[in-house]
Amino acid sequence: MNAQQASANRTNHADLLQKLGQRSIVFVGLMGAGKTAIGRKVASALGLPFIDSDHEIEGVSRMSIPELFAAYGEPEFRALEQRVIARILETGPKILSTGGGAYMNEETRAAIAAHGVSVWLKADLDLLMERVSKKQNRPLLRDPDPRGVLSRLIDERYPVYAQADITVATRDETKEVISSEVIEAITHHLKSSGKVD
Numbered sequence: 001m002n003a004q005q006a007s008a009n010r011t012n013h014a015d016l017l018q019k020l021g022q023r024s025i026v027f028v029g030l031m032g033a034g035k036t037a038i039g040r041k042v043a044s045a046l047g048l049p050f051i052d053s054d055h056e057i058e059g060v061s062r063m064s065i066p067e068l069f070a071a072y073g074e075p076e077f078r079a080l081e082q083r084v085i086a087r088i089l090e091t092g093p094k095i096l097s098t099g100g101g102a103y104m105n106e107e108t109r110a111a112i113a114a115h116g117v118s119v120w121l122k123a124d125l126d127l128l129m130e131r132v133s134k135k136q137n138r139p140l141l142r143d144p145d146p147r148g149v150l151s152r153l154i155d156e157r158y159p160v161y162a163q164a165d166i167t168v169a170t171r172d173e174t175k176e177v178i179s180s181e182v183i184e185a186i187t188h189h190l191k192s193s194g195k196v197d
Contacts, residue, residue, distance in 0.1 A: 017048075024096050032123065039052070052096075085108050104160055119182055127172060
């Protein structure tokens with residue numbers, strides 16, 4: 001990137017931040033979509049703090065996500081997740097990466113709509129399988145047929161994720177490319193919606 005491009009980026013980013021106001025940018029999508037990796041890149045580019053809701057939940061509960069699922073079950077975990085996300089959103093602006101099931105909660109969606117701009121990182125099944133198979137800390141995938149589980153989650157969740165303000169297709173591309181596409185999409189969304197916090 002040359003100096004001229006860097007200067008243009010800074011101007012565009014300042015404009016985006018002004019239009020964003022006190023709202024946060026909230027990443028939603030399935031496990032393996034890259035919400036944390038892309039979220040960190042976007043946070044770094046915009047000079048905003050980055051928070052991963054799963055890490056916050058683990059900090060609050062002093063338990064890992066798999067331990068919480070095992071001890072309390074998914075409904076209790078979702079209730080805790082909802083409270084943690086609502087609290088995070090009250091103090092914007094920041095970049096927030098949410099767990100794959102968070103956006104399925106109607107109250108969480110309402111809180112995100114009220115205090116944020118939601119970005120769905122949409123990935124296809126093959127890419128998700130390739131990424132999640134490298135990690136063992138996915139409670140929903142502790143199943144003899146993880147591909148079948150992911151496929152069902154896509155069927156269940158993609159129609160709800162589609163309610164997000166912005167959809168960006170994530171694919172086998174660098175984090176830099178995807179994160180700059182996200183920033184571009186947010187800029188366009190904020191300009192076209194004309195909504196200033």
